[in-house]
Amino acid sequence: MPSECGRVTERVEVLVARGFDGSLRTPRPPQDVSEFTAHHVGITVSDLDRTVSFYRDKLGLDLLTRFEVGGEAFSTGVDLPEAHAEFAHLDAGGTRLELVTYDSTSRSASEVGSESRLDTPGTTHVGLAVEDVEDCHAELPDDVETLSEPQTTESGTTIFFVRDPEGNLVEVLSP
Template structure:
């Protein structure tokens, strides 16, 4: 393998201003970049000649989150269920999942009524919850178990 790192994580959103506000509250940060991109090479990259996108970049630990609102072609929506093939999610590690859950209550659609204790596997003893952003994009919050995840033990 010749990959050397992760550059960024990106999501297409329907309303960039709304998403900036939501992710800004989730992450406790503001965008470092906000710009409309409309260059011919961009259309060649994404396969939509003449495309125009409005982009915001927010910092994440060790990388960044790119939020994209397509202006042309117009955005479309599909199934956001996690069992849909191709659906992805962003997983963030937190030191205090209960506090984050309480902070985000009423601002996010949680998939469970409270953080769930992991009972088996490499995250056993930790806590996890799934929540959805305003477009239905899944964000996972995980509080690692004491000592961190046990991937070596799980592979054995």
């Protein structure tokens, strides 16, 4: 038996809507979220070379490509006038990590305000799964800022967090 929400959705799909110009039109059916796949996680940074070095040399991610983008279509798409950016894509076990610096980027995440805290709305982090969190933590170079020793949560996941050179949070976990 369909839920009440399902019945409402079925009715909405057959209604007619008015376009911005006032004309009658049939509304587009809702996008099926099963058609989406995650493509990348993007982080804006102020120093691309330093941040690529951190993820590649200290965390072991593979650098896939570096490229630059600019022009009118890009500027319009990112809603920044005369935008020009340099990108680096790294492979995190099948998930693409996109690091980007814009010509107009002048401050790191830690300089924008207080350092990111996970309980602050809008704070983001990248989660990287490893087989053995304890070994990973032990093998990190001394200059990598860690927030804690590895901890096993009530759910059974072992985690610890580090900050990249820009102040962004990176969770290292073993599910």
